[in-house]
Amino acid sequence: MNIVVASGKGGTGKTSVAVNLTAVAAQFTLPAFLYFVDCDVEAPNAALFFHPQFTSSATVENRVPSIDEHICTHCGVCAHACQFHALSVTPQNVLFFPELCHSCGVCSAVCQAGAIHEIAHPLGVIETGNIGNVLFMQGEMQIGNSSPVAIINQLLKELSEHSQNTAEGGIAIIDAPPGVSCALVASLQGADLVLLVAEPTPFGFHDFQLTFQLVHEEMQLPVAVIINKYGMGDSQVEDFCQANNIPIFQRIPFSRSIAESYARGELLVETNAHYNNDFKKTCQYILAANGFQGAYD
Amino acid sequence: MITQIAILSGKGGSGKTSFSAALAPLITSRHNLMLVDADVDASNLHLVISHSVQTRTAFWGGKKAVIDQNLCTQCGLCENLCHFHAIQSQSGEGKSSTLFTVNPMQCEGCTLCALQCPTQAIHMEPHQDGWWYFSQTKFGDFFHAHLFPGHEKSGKLVSTIIDQARSSVGGDHTILLVDGPPGIGCPVIAASTQSDIAIIVTEPTLSGIHDMQRILDTTRHFHIPSFVVLNKADLDEGNAARVLDICNRSSIPVLGNIPFDETFTEAMLHAQPITQYAADSPSSKAVRNIWHNLEQTLKSR
Numbered sequence: 164m165n166i167v168v169a170s171g172k173g174g175t176g177k178t179s180v181a182v183n184l185t186a187v188a189a190q191f192t193l194p195a196f197l198y199f200v201d202c203d204v205e206a207p208n209a210a211l212f213f214h215p216q217f218t219s220s221a222t223v224e225n226r227v228p229s230i231d232e233h234i235c236t237h238c239g240v241c242a243h244a245c246q247f248h249a250l251s252v253t254p255q256n257v258l259f260f261p262e263l264c265h266s267c268g269v270c271s272a273v274c275q276a277g278a279i280h281e282i283a284h285p286l287g288v289i290e291t292g293n294i295g296n297v298l299f300m301q302g303e304m305q306i307g308n309s310s311p312v313a314i315i316n317q318l319l320k321e322l323s324e325h326s327q328n329t330a331e332g333g334i335a336i337i338d339a340p341p342g343v344s345c346a347l348v349a350s351l352q353g354a355d356l357v358l359l360v361a362e363p364t365p366f367g368f369h370d371f372q373l374t375f376q377l378v379h380e381e382m383q384l385p386v387a388v389i390i391n392k393y394g395m396g397d398s399q400v401e402d403f404c405q406a407n408n409i410p411i412f413q414r415i416p417f418s419r420s421i422a423e424s425y426a427r428g429e430l431l432v433e434t435n436a437h438y439n440n441d442f443k444k445t446c447q448y449i450l451a452a453n454g455f456q457g458a459y460d
Numbered sequence: 461m462i463t464q465i466a467i468l469s470g471k472g473g474s475g476k477t478s479f480s481a482a483l484a485p486l487i488t489s490r491h492n493l494m495l496v497d498a499d500v501d502a503s504n505l506h507l508v509i510s511h512s513v514q515t516r517t518a519f520w521g522g523k524k525a526v527i528d529q530n531l532c533t534q535c536g537l538c539e540n541l542c543h544f545h546a547i548q549s550q551s552g553e554g555k556s557s558t559l560f561t562v563n564p565m566q567c568e569g570c571t572l573c574a575l576q577c578p579t580q581a582i583h584m585e586p587h588q589d590g591w592w593y594f595s596q597t598k599f600g601d602f603f604h605a606h607l608f609p610g611h612e613k614s615g616k617l618v619s620t621i622i623d624q625a626r627s628s629v630g631g632d633h634t635i636l637l638v639d640g641p642p643g644i645g646c647p648v649i650a651a652s653t654q655s656d657i658a659i660i661v662t663e664p665t666l667s668g669i670h671d672m673q674r675i676l677d678t679t680r681h682f683h684i685p686s687f688v689v690l691n692k693a694d695l696d697e698g699n700a701a702r703v704l705d706i707c708n709r710s711s712i713p714v715l716g717n718i719p720f721d722e723t724f725t726e727a728m729l730h731a732q733p734i735t736q737y738a739a740d741s742p743s744s745k746a747v748r749n750i751w752h753n754l755e756q757t758l759k760s761r
Contacts, residue, residue, distance in 0.1 A: 171502050172472065172473070172502055172504075173471065173472010173473045173474075173502075173642040174471065174472040174473005174474065174642075175472075175473065178667065205470075205643035205644045205645050205674070206470050206471060206642070206643060206644065206667075206670070206671040206674050206675075208471075208666075208667040208670060208671065211666045211667060211670060244571070244575070246522065246523070246568075246569055246570055246571060247570075262649075265568055265570060266543060267543050267544075267568065267570030267572055268541070268543055268570075268572055269570050269571060269572045269575065272572060272575060272576065273575065304644070304645065306644065306674070306677045306678050306681050307678065307681045307682070308645070309615065309645050309646035309649055310645060310646055311643075311645055340643065341472040341502070341642045341643065342501050342502055342614075342641065342642070342643070343501040343502055343607070343609045343610065344501040344607060344610070344611065344612065344614045344647075345610070345611075345612045345614075346643075346645070347610070348565060348610045362473075364725055364728055364729070365504075365507050365508075365728050365729060365731070366477065366504040366507060366728060369502075369504060369507060370502040370504070373501070373502060373609045374609070376609050377609035377610045381609065381610055382610070395722070395725055396725055396728070396729060397729060419695075419720070422692075422695055422720070423695060423696060425665060425667075426663075426664060426665035426666065426668075426695050426696040426699055427665075427666070427696060427699075428665075428666040428667075
């Protein structure tokens with residue numbers, strides 16, 4: 164079961180919710196292996212709360228063209244065919260911009276001279292480690308690279324392979340990146356439930372609607388909402404949820420002391436019994452919504 | 461002549477848009493100002509800057525492959541070739557045993573399938589990925605956009621509106637203020653590369669500090685001089701000191717601090733920049749101080 168914690172708007176509390184939910188879930192006797200996957204590969208933060216001991220690290224690469232200037236006739240067909248402006252050909256040489264390359268294979272396919280072969284280009288790393296009984300996975304994009312999508316795809320592929328190899332399958336809590344574009348879409352592949360963390364402000368409501376449109380209407384994924392910083396703004400998010408029958412699993416109050424605790428990298432569920440109970444209830448709702456019964460307290 | 465300033469953060473929710481909006485009335489009192497909201501898939505600046513939309517233009521980001529079923533011989537070559545798993549096959553009825561279709565959400569418009577199809581059954585169609593808007597505001601012209609949820613080409617849309625803004629600037633010196641997106645990827649790079657300076661809005665939290673370092677590494681990689689503004693500065697003293705320490709060690713000037721202030725949300729609820737809504741609040745005073753430092757910096761460049 165993949166539970167993706169998303170928001171659209173940055174800073175609403177995706178990572179806070181994801182890490183606290185995982186910390187509480189780890190206290191349950193679960194019918195499956197528990198995973199945490201940080202898909203916010205441009206700026207991964209979950210490790211700051213969990214301090215995992217990383218036991219493996221692997222580079223994620225894509226394939227990019229390498230042009231043999233001795234064979235190249237500088238005809239320019241590759242640059243013309245490239246839809247992403249990653250190649251520029253002059254009478255003397257070929258300029259290649261790896262940050263723009265989408266690894267589509269068109270340039271080597273159209274080269275008449277056979278001057279292009281593919282080489283590996285690093286995009287970032289995937290690191291894996293343990294926090295107690297939770298397997299923690301994060302991706303981190305290399306500085307200067309433009310797209311996080313390939314790293315997110317690889318993360319989810321490794322999650323799927325690992326959970327298929329465990330006898331009991333897996334429950335994964337996936338921390339999605341902000342935005343409503345291709346990085347979020349990549350993180351939502353294989354999602355069974357999307358927890359939308361919304362901030363009850365005009366900015367928060369605006370972005371929440373866009374994200375809901377993508378997740379529920381276009382991608383047809385089940386959605387539940389957690390309203391964070393509840394009480395800080397207005398009721399538009401809540402009213403929208405009531406009007407559209409979207410379940411609200413939790414309301415986390417707007418509180419300076421919660422913000423201060425977050426600033427220090429603390430897990431709210433470890434410092435406050437009241438919030439521990441709230442997150443436990445959310446965990447129970449999630450497990451019940453996905454047909455897991457009875458094997459937890 | 462243009463001075464382009466990109467407001468970035470790395471971390472989402474640190475206050476880029478609220479800060480950009482707060483600067484607008486201050487800048488425009490002494491300079492020509494043009495505003496761009498480069499957070500194209502979750503744009504918020506238009507919610508606090510009163511504006512009158514003059515034009516709406518369709519954004520055609522890229523192309524998507526379309527398979528003509530009348531010409532398709534179901535050879536499956538396209539499905540094998542596609543690097544993005546965008547071509548799916550399913551069992552069909554009638555004359556064809558398998559139906560090949562393109563999933564537009566996965567298709568990146570590279571044209572490999574169209575080029576290689578043995579019966580030329582695949583063609584590329586332009587794909588609308590959003591809209592961009594040109595508006596007038598009392599602070600100056602304003603460009604913002606709406607990328608359709610889930611669509612790609614956010615970087616290209618950012619470049620489009622920045623290029624539009626730059627090409628519409630008249631002869632006098634203009635400050636082009638770009639409210640950037642979170643993260644460090646394609647749309648952030650597009651928002652930064654023509655910028656003269658970047659202002660990184662950060663917060664004194666472990667996540668904020670971590671992401672500040674990532675965005676500073678990014679602006680350094682692209683040779684964009686950077687400055688820092690510490691928002692919600694009094695949230696944690698220890699972390700605030702760490703931010704200053706990191707900036708000092710990296711010779712990144714800190715333009716100023718803004719306190720953790722619920723007045724920002726009140727201003728947002730009233731659809732106004734804080735420097736208009738509550739001009740005498742501690743946060744507005746802090747932003748004015750930051751603007752003073754920024755203006756001095758721009759003069760000395």
